[in-house]
Amino acid sequence: MARPSPSASSDPDRLGPDEFVDAVLDVVAGIPPGRVMAYGQVAATLGSRSARGVGRVMSRYGGEVPWWRVVRAGGLPPSCHDDEALQHYRAEGTPLVTRADGGYRVAASAFL
Structure with a gap:
């Protein structure tokens, strides 16, 4: 994994940039x-309120971990x-809910 530059995503309240990236990826891998x-x-698991920071880490470095297991708060992929996430959810037996518009979201029962 390429290391982030000092200007990359970080949570200044708790962790430096490299540590935040590593911590996010460790949580997701688990x-x-x-x-x-x-x-x-x-x-929150990392003691942060930076959901957007987690999103930035996932967009830049998340390809090495099961990225589909991190969803938006409403269960949207x-x-x-x-489409790619749906393949993973089906393969893993992740509970899904069909939306009125024909799309899907991950069921609340799948959240840790």
């Missing part, structure tokens, strides 16, 4: 198959990755 966490939950 989410079990079939379960998810919201960006804010990942941040990561932006622009609906």
